[in-house]
Amino acid sequence: MNIFYFDHTLQGLLCAIFDAYKIKCFPDLLLAEGEIGPLIVDTTHTVETMSYKYQRVSQALKKKLSPFALTQIRYIWHAETPESKMLLFRYLCKVLDSAKNIEKHYSDPDILAVKKLAKKVSAERHYLMMFVRFNKTADDIYFAPVAPRYNVLPFIYRHFQQRFADQKWIIYDESRHYGYFFNGETIEEMTLLDDKDFLINNKINATYLAEDEPQFTALWQKYIQALTIRERINPKLQKRAMPTRFWKYLPETWTK
Amino acid sequence: MRKAIIDKLTILAESAKYDVSCASSGSTRQNNSQGIGSANRWGICHSFTEDGRCVALLKIMLTNFCMYDCAYCINRRSNDIERATFSPRELAKLTIEFYRRNYIEGLFLSSGVIKNADHTMEKMLQVVKLLRIEHHYHGYIHMKTIPGASPELIYQAGLYADRLSINLEIPTEDNLKQLAPEKDHQSVYKPMHFIQQYALESKEERKKHRHAPRFAPAGQSTQLIVGATDETDRDILNLTSILYKRPTMKRVYYSGFVPVNEYDKRLPIVNEVPRKREHRLYQADWLLRFYQFNVHEIVNENYPTLDLDLDPKLSWALRHPHLFPVDVNRASYEQILRVPGIGVKSARMIVAARRHSALTVNALKQIGIVMKRAQYFITCRDKLGTTVQEFTPEKVRLALTTRTLSSETLPAQFSLHF
Numbered sequence: 001m002n003i004f005y006f007d008h009t010l011q012g013l014l015c016a017i018f019d020a021y022k023i024k025c026f027p028d029l030l031l032a033e034g035e036i037g038p039l040i041v042d043t044t045h046t047v048e049t050m051s052y053k054y055q056r057v058s059q060a061l062k063k064k065l066s067p068f069a070l071t072q073i074r075y076i077w078h079a080e081t082p083e084s085k086m087l088l089f090r091y092l093c094k095v096l097d098s099a100k101n102i103e104k105h106y107s108d109p110d111i112l113a114v115k116k117l118a119k120k121v122s123a124e125r126h127y128l129m130m131f132v133r134f135n136k137t138a139d140d141i142y143f144a145p146v147a148p149r150y151n152v153l154p155f156i157y158r159h160f161q162q163r164f165a166d167q168k169w170i171i172y173d174e175s176r177h178y179g180y181f182f183n184g185e186t187i188e189e190m191t192l193l194d195d196k197d198f199l200i201n202n203k204i205n206a207t208y209l210a211e212d213e214p215q216f217t218a219l220w221q222k223y224i225q226a227l228t229i230r231e232r233i234n235p236k237l238q239k240r241a242m243p244t245r246f247w248k249y250l251p252e253t254w255t256k
Numbered sequence: 257m258r259k260a261i262i263d264k265l266t267i268l269a270e271s272a273k274y275d276v277s278c279a280s281s282g283s284t285r286q287n288n289s290q291g292i293g294s295a296n297r298w299g300i301c302h303s304f305t306e307d308g309r310c311v312a313l314l315k316i317m318l319t320n321f322c323m324y325d326c327a328y329c330i331n332r333r334s335n336d337i338e339r340a341t342f343s344p345r346e347l348a349k350l351t352i353e354f355y356r357r358n359y360i361e362g363l364f365l366s367s368g369v370i371k372n373a374d375h376t377m378e379k380m381l382q383v384v385k386l387l388r389i390e391h392h393y394h395g396y397i398h399m400k401t402i403p404g405a406s407p408e409l410i411y412q413a414g415l416y417a418d419r420l421s422i423n424l425e426i427p428t429e430d431n432l433k434q435l436a437p438e439k440d441h442q443s444v445y446k447p448m449h450f451i452q453q454y455a456l457e458s459k460e461e462r463k464k465h466r467h468a469p470r471f472a473p474a475g476q477s478t479q480l481i482v483g484a485t486d487e488t489d490r491d492i493l494n495l496t497s498i499l500y501k502r503p504t505m506k507r508v509y510y511s512g513f514v515p516v517n518e519y520d521k522r523l524p525i526v527n528e529v530p531r532k533r534e535h536r537l538y539q540a541d542w543l544l545r546f547y548q549f550n551v552h553e554i555v556n557e558n559y560p561t562l563d564l565d566l567d568p569k570l571s572w573a574l575r576h577p578h579l580f581p582v583d584v585n586r587a588s589y590e591q592i593l594r595v596p597g598i599g600v601k602s603a604r605m606i607v608a609a610r611r612h613s614a615l616t617v618n619a620l621k622q623i624g625i626v627m628k629r630a631q632y633f634i635t636c637r638d639k640l641g642t643t644v645q646e647f648t649p650e651k652v653r654l655a656l657t658t659r660t661l662s663s664e665t666l667p668a669q670f671s672l673h674f
């Protein structure tokens with residue numbers, strides 16, 4: 001088994017591709033530096049991330065793929081599933097090996113898998129745009145805790161920045177312990193120093209909320225209740241459209 | 257004696273909830289970094305009620321007082337229900353507060369008629385103007401047009417709202433007269449026509465001057481109530497297809513009649529909301545808009561009603577077995593689109609993927625084709641199974657209805673993405 005160690009960035013992965021072609025040895029496993037590998041290993045190689053390498057690879061990819069497929073690459077990278085790194089590696093090699101654009105060659109299992117996983121990541125991104133719920137805090141920052149299945153915050157903050165350009169907000173990934181803070185002008189990545197005090201059971205500690213915040217939460221809950229057509233109750237349909245894993249952040253589902 | 261906001265909200269949401277058009281798509285408004293809000297080309301749902309409907313917009317009435325007495329409406333004046341009225345300022349504020357928390361995608365404003373059509377429209381306009389001018393709000397606004405409103409006010413409304421709608425409600429005029437004696441189709445078609453005219457004019461103007469005002473950039477929509485009167489699916493879909501021929505008409509919504517009122521002898525006795533029928537109508541509507549079907553192929557003299565047990569595409573295919581099977585590796589996109597079990601996306605994928613290599617059953621499954629249905633209608637590289645020709649339409653029908661009846665759950669016909 002061949003193992004490549006890299007710095008666990010997308011650029012590093014592109015450099016791994018560069019190296020593989022150069023030394024004519026292709027990895028069976030990509031590991032982040034410091035990660036523990038399997039017991040039986042044939043060769044190991046440590047990838048050095050350098051700009052000339054990833055630029056060469058990304059230029060070659062740009063020639064062979066549509067902008068849509070290039071976005072898919074970023075989606076796969078941010079999926080962060082056990083298989084996604086190797087899947088991406090194999091996919092990109094196939095793209096580079098072929099003379100023509102093969103991104104729609106769906107009978108190839110890797111190409112189809114890329115499409116499917118990218119779609120899931122994109123769906124998660126969309127779910128967040130739907131289900132982010134801001135809570136106004138006492139210092140006038142709108143705060144939304146989230147816990148997406150994939151690491152999709154980098155794909156959504158621009159949408160929120162555009163939409164909520166005149167308010168300060170934070171979208172915080174509780175499971176990955178980081179978030180984005182919009183201060184009214186620019187976006188910064190941030191981490192809560194004391195998230196156990198600030199967030200209790202996925203909700204913002206009531207003492208930090210703006211005074212009128214519970215009132216708006218209640219208005220929203222009431223509104224959703226009033227809107228429901230009792231003759232047509234269909235929880236299955238509701239859950240399919242709004243998966244229960246989001247419910248802990250949705251005030252309209254708390255009252256039951 | 258002022259009502260608390262929370263009571264008004266409850267009363268006026270209850271009153272607005274039977275109006276189904278929740279879509280907020282079709283308009284892009286960029287935020288030029290001042291103020292709040294943006295409208296997304298693909299509208300975003302923000303929640304789903306227990307009945308499974310999407311909540312995208314704050315769907316609310318400005319008031320549920322009404323001088324009219326439409327038999328099918330919960331707000332008719334002869335009903336003894338709780339009434340409330342928002343002040344335009346209260347409603348604008350509430351919209352902004354909901355929007356800031358990402359609860360909603362925008363506002364869907366309707367109203368009962370107070371005094372007269374124009375007075376009502378003016379009140380509604382106040383809300384919309386407050387949002388756009390005072391709150392610098394760039395989010396989505398859908399505004400109902402009151403039947404009979406004057407062209408000036410409709411013009412104003414279109415300058416501030418993304419979409420305007422005016423509901424036909426009852427497909428034929430005679431039946432409308434029965435149920436809503438104070439209304440007629442003219443009072444609906446006229447405003448529809450104004451909206452279309454203003455929107456097209458503004459489009460022309462904007463070609464010449466980039467800064468000419470936009471008029472209802474997301475077009476207009478309307479709604480038909482299904483099952484309150486005796487129109488057939490053929491009547492309804494014929495009307496729909498005429499409506500879609502009008503430029504700017506983006507959506508026709510179908511609302512299964514819910515008996516909200518005490519028994520009224522003008523109305524049929526319904527024990528159940530006709531959900532299945534409503535669902536089939538939406539499917540037929542999709543065939544018209546995205547599958548290049550002509551309305552006469554779906555319903556006609558011989559088939560005036562949609563089959564409740566089969567989706568309209570399958571039902572069409574079984575009536576035309578001689579057109580099948582189609583070879584997915586050779587047939588045109590249009591032919592593939594007509595295969596039961598193949599949707600727009602899969603049809604596109606098939607056409608793209610077959611350039612690389614001939615498709616097999618397995619590849620088709622991977623692409624997401626519903627083979628249960630498609631198998632009778634296609635051939636591909638390694639498929640030798642029985643097609644509808646040999647199997648006969650009757651048997652296919654039987655095989656597919658026994659299955660669909662148990663496995664089909666009604667999807668969200670209120671799905672937002674178009």
Ligand code: SF4
Nearest residue numbers: 322324326329332368
């Ligand atoms: S005019 Fe509108 S609100 Fe008034 S009763 Fe008729 S349908 Fe209902």
